[in-house]
Amino acid sequence: MKQQIISDHMQPDLSKYKHKFQMRVRNYHVDSLGIVHNAIYLEYCESGRVEYIRDLGFTILAGGFLKNGIKVMVRRNEINYYNPARTDDLIDVYTRIAYIKNTSFCFEHVLLNAETGIFYCDQKSIQVNLNTETNKPERLKDVYRKMLIDFEGDNIEVIE
Amino acid sequence: MKQQIISDHMQPDLSKYKHKFQMRVRNYHVDSLGIVHNAIYLEYCESGRVEYIRDLGFTILAGGFLKNGIKVMVRRNEINYYNPARTDDLIDVYTRIAYIKNTSFCFEHVLLNAETGIFYCDQKSIQVNLNTETNKPERLKDVYRKMLIDFEGDNIEVIE
Amino acid sequence: MKQQIISDHMQPDLSKYKHKFQMRVRNYHVDSLGIVHNAIYLEYCESGRVEYIRDLGFTILAGGFLKNGIKVMVRRNEINYYNPARTDDLIDVYTRIAYIKNTSFCFEHVLLNAETGIFYCDQKSIQVNLNTETNKPERLKDVYRKMLIDFEGDNIEVIE
Amino acid sequence: MKQQIISDHMQPDLSKYKHKFQMRVRNYHVDSLGIVHNAIYLEYCESGRVEYIRDLGFTILAGGFLKNGIKVMVRRNEINYYNPARTDDLIDVYTRIAYIKNTSFCFEHVLLNAETGIFYCDQKSIQVNLNTETNKPERLKDVYRKMLIDFEGDNIEVIE
Numbered sequence: 001m002k003q004q005i006i007s008d009h010m011q012p013d014l015s016k017y018k019h020k021f022q023m024r025v026r027n028y029h030v031d032s033l034g035i036v037h038n039a040i041y042l043e044y045c046e047s048g049r050v051e052y053i054r055d056l057g058f059t060i061l062a063g064g065f066l067k068n069g070i071k072v073m074v075r076r077n078e079i080n081y082y083n084p085a086r087t088d089d090l091i092d093v094y095t096r097i098a099y100i101k102n103t104s105f106c107f108e109h110v111l112l113n114a115e116t117g118i119f120y121c122d123q124k125s126i127q128v129n130l131n132t133e134t135n136k137p138e139r140l141k142d143v144y145r146k147m148l149i150d151f152e153g154d155n156i157e158v159i160e
Numbered sequence: 161m162k163q164q165i166i167s168d169h170m171q172p173d174l175s176k177y178k179h180k181f182q183m184r185v186r187n188y189h190v191d192s193l194g195i196v197h198n199a200i201y202l203e204y205c206e207s208g209r210v211e212y213i214r215d216l217g218f219t220i221l222a223g224g225f226l227k228n229g230i231k232v233m234v235r236r237n238e239i240n241y242y243n244p245a246r247t248d249d250l251i252d253v254y255t256r257i258a259y260i261k262n263t264s265f266c267f268e269h270v271l272l273n274a275e276t277g278i279f280y281c282d283q284k285s286i287q288v289n290l291n292t293e294t295n296k297p298e299r300l301k302d303v304y305r306k307m308l309i310d311f312e313g314d315n316i317e318v319i320e
Numbered sequence: 321m322k323q324q325i326i327s328d329h330m331q332p333d334l335s336k337y338k339h340k341f342q343m344r345v346r347n348y349h350v351d352s353l354g355i356v357h358n359a360i361y362l363e364y365c366e367s368g369r370v371e372y373i374r375d376l377g378f379t380i381l382a383g384g385f386l387k388n389g390i391k392v393m394v395r396r397n398e399i400n401y402y403n404p405a406r407t408d409d410l411i412d413v414y415t416r417i418a419y420i421k422n423t424s425f426c427f428e429h430v431l432l433n434a435e436t437g438i439f440y441c442d443q444k445s446i447q448v449n450l451n452t453e454t455n456k457p458e459r460l461k462d463v464y465r466k467m468l469i470d471f472e473g474d475n476i477e478v479i480e
Numbered sequence: 481m482k483q484q485i486i487s488d489h490m491q492p493d494l495s496k497y498k499h500k501f502q503m504r505v506r507n508y509h510v511d512s513l514g515i516v517h518n519a520i521y522l523e524y525c526e527s528g529r530v531e532y533i534r535d536l537g538f539t540i541l542a543g544g545f546l547k548n549g550i551k552v553m554v555r556r557n558e559i560n561y562y563n564p565a566r567t568d569d570l571i572d573v574y575t576r577i578a579y580i581k582n583t584s585f586c587f588e589h590v591l592l593n594a595e596t597g598i599f600y601c602d603q604k605s606i607q608v609n610l611n612t613e614t615n616k617p618e619r620l621k622d623v624y625r626k627m628l629i630d631f632e633g634d635n636i637e638v639i640e
Contacts, residue, residue: 027530028359028523030352032222032407034542037348038234039206042199043508050507050568062192062514062566073241074198080236086542087352088530187370188363188519190512192567194382197508203348210347210408222354222406246382247512248370352542358554359522366519382512393561394518400556 007082011119012110016155017094021051022114025089035084036120042077045109045123048093052107056147070144071135075104076126082119090114097148099157103137104128105148167242171279172270176315177254181211182274185249195244196280202237205269205283208253212267216307230304231295235264236286242279250274257308259317263297264288265308327402331439332430336475337414341371342434345409355404356440362397365429365443368413372427376467390464391455395424396446402439410434417468419477423457424448425468487562491599492590496635497574501531502594505569515564516600522557525589525603528573532587536627550624551615555584556606562599570594577628579637583617584608585628 023044031037054060058070085091094110105127111120129140149156183204191197214220218230245251254270265287271280289300309316343364351357374380405411414430425447431440449460469476503524511517534540538550565571574590585607591600609620629636 024527026523026527027351027353028357028526030350031347032350032354033233033347034352034354038237039199039202039348042202043506046199046508047504047506060568062568073193073244076238076240077198078236078238081234084233088540088542184367186363186367187511187513188366188517190510191507192510192514193507194512194514199508203346206348207344207346220408222408248380248382353553358557359519359526362519362522393513393564396558396560397518398556398558401554404553 007119009082009119011117012094012112012122014094014110017096017110018151018155019048019052019055019095021048021093021095023047023091023093025085025087025091027087030087033084035086036089038079038081041079041081041085041111041121041123044091044093044111045079045095045107045125048095048109049107049125052095056151070140071130071132072127073130074125075128077123078125079121079123081121085111085113085120091120097152097156098124099159100140100145100148101159102139105140167279169242169279171277172254172272172282174254174270177256177270178311178315179208179212179215179255181208181253181255183207183251183253185245185247185251187247190247193244195246196249198239198241201239201241201245201271201281201283204251204253204271205239205255205267205285208255208269209267209285212255216311230300231290231292232287233290234285235288237283238285239281239283241281245271245273245280251280257312257316258284259319260300260305260308261319262299265300327439329402329439331437332414332432332442334414334430337416337430338471338475339368339372339375339415341368341413341415343367343411343413345405345407345411347407350407353404355406356409358399358401361399361401361405361431361441361443364411364413364431365399365415365427365445368415368429369427369445372415376471390460391450391452392447393450394445395448397443398445399441399443401441405431405433405440411440417472417476418444419479420460420465420468421479422459425460487599489562489599491597492574492592492602494574494590497576497590498631498635499528499532499535499575501528501573501575503527503571503573505565505567505571507567510567513564515566516569518559518561521559521561521565521591521601521603524571524573524591525559525575525587525605528575528589529587529605532575536631550620551610551612552607553610554605555608557603558605559601559603561601565591565593565600571600577632577636578604579639580620580625580628581639582619585620 025036029036029040050060092112092114096108098106098108107125109123112118128137131138185196189196189200210220252272252274256268258266258268267285269283272278288297290296291298345356349356349360370380412432412434416428418426418428427445429443432438448457450456451458505516509516509520530540572592572594576588578586578588587605589603592598608617610616611618
């Protein structure tokens with residue numbers, strides 16, 4: 001089964017991405033059409049976010065996402081599928097934070113075949129920062145805002 | 161652990177939905193925060209679509225989605241998360257087709273707790289109809305367009 | 321793709337089973353061979369155990385398995401695969417408790433196609449009852465032992 | 481949540497293992513008890529087998545497992561769970577082939593925490609070689625038997 005290009009969608013602009021992580025497509029990620037199931041790409045993107053966060057110096061905790069009083073939940077996902085990935089494909093997961101608002105921020109991802117450059121999908125994931133006790137949205141602390149802004153530089157949009 | 165309401169988002173308008181299907185949250189759908197993982201809701205929605213399609217009289221095939229030369233792929237997903245579901249919650253998955261274009265059509269879903277009415281999420285999933293040999297988008301055949309339009313009635317938008 | 325019989329293994333003896341639950345194979349349970357992935361059958365069996373437990377009158381809790389100070393963990397799984405299940409197959413999941421020892425007990429499962437009777441797999445799952453604070457194995461309380469024994473009757477083996 | 485040792489089971493004998501592969505526990509591998517779900521370890525073991533096979537020089541194909549007319553299916557899994565893994569744990573997956581019979585062979589796995597050495601589980605997976613057209617078991621070809629035996633050396637048992 002040859003890797004078939006279904007979409008001739010324009011290749012993504014990678015110039016704003018400073019973080020890349022690789023995932024291997026496993027046999028159990030694929031559905032009965034022989035292609036990665038549409039929900040699984042959200043797992044790849046989440047793994048990209050975790051590695052991004054780790055590389056920024058955060059500690060990943062077993063019981064949730066981060067320590068130091070950070071509790072983040074996904075508020076919205078958007079994903080466009082261009083070409084299907086298949087078993088054993090090696091995927092480059094590009095991750096960046098596109099903007100920070102008061103209580104929320106937005107990850108963007110691009111997924112490409114690491115060897116052929118085939119464009120699989122792009123994704124936006126809006127995260128909201130919750131008060132760890134009330135579970136109500138609250139402003140992300142300045143110390144963390146600074147870490148994200150320092151890493152992303154001019155590519156991040158700060159919307160107050 | 162009490163079911164905690166995080167979002168006071170307005171309840172969804174269910175009046176346009178003619179199809180409902182129930183899913184039970186399983187222990188393996190939940191992540192380390194104790195809530196259903198964000199990718200899993202896409203599985204619930206897909207199950208809703210399959211049951212919708214079955215109830216319209218289509219035959220589900222083992223090797224893909226439908227018989228009679230229909231090959232449909234997900235082109236885009238959008239999902240908003242309002243409140244988290246937890247292990248053993250019973251979910252009402254509401255499914256409808258919001259519009260049909262030439263080669264694509266759009267499913268919309270609303271997911272609620274079947275007992276308490278807690279609003280979990282809403283989702284849009286844009287599907288594209290592919291030629292089974294070339295894998296290029298092609299117009300969904302009139303016989304199938306008619307089935308969908310007959311079922312949805314005035315609630316479906318036809319965009320030529 | 322016709323349902324192909326791979327194994328002519330003898331059909332299972334169902335006479336000892338008093339509990340049956342149905343699961344539908346979903347597209348995302350299947351791997352790139354077009355058959356249900358070997359790990360997914362453990363999910364089907366676990367769902368069978370949860371429904372068995374529910375039907376005995378236990379309350380399933382969001383944060384774990386059961387209330388009333390029961391914390392049960394899987395200690396061992398054994399599973400034999402005879403014929404593969406495919407997308408949209410309807411599976412009869414038969415569940416029983418074969419024996420109870422001091423701190424552990426053993427679930428047995430048989431999975432068959434609900435329409436054709438094709439024998440998919442059989443499974444044994446040994447569970448251990450843990451002290452909820454120390455996480456060390458402790459004797460399952462008599463009130464629960466009695467519930468299981470009353471339900472299973474002569475088919476359960478009690479090994480003290 | 482500290483990594484808690486539940487079982488004081490004897491550490492495994494690793495001296496026979498020549499292949500190690502690392503997996504990271506992701507948030508979506510964990511269930512509502514905050515520990516990796518029992519079915520997911522079978523995915524880790526399968527990934528270990530794929531990397532073992534790749535490292536021996538086989539080509540992994542998108543449509544199945546291997547090229548050159550090899551079609552292998554899982555016939556039986558056995559797995560013992562000693563201590564639970566949690567989100568973000570790094571797992572050493574040790575893989576070896578313990579024996580080869582006429583039409584079948586047996587993978588053995590040991591999974592340990594890569595940093596602390598905590599013993600998570602051990603697994604046996606019996607694979608059967610199928611004729612690619614009839615789907616009936618047939619003898620694994622000598623060229624492949626030789627590759628496995630050459631790699632494993634004295635540690636593999638050949639049972640004719």
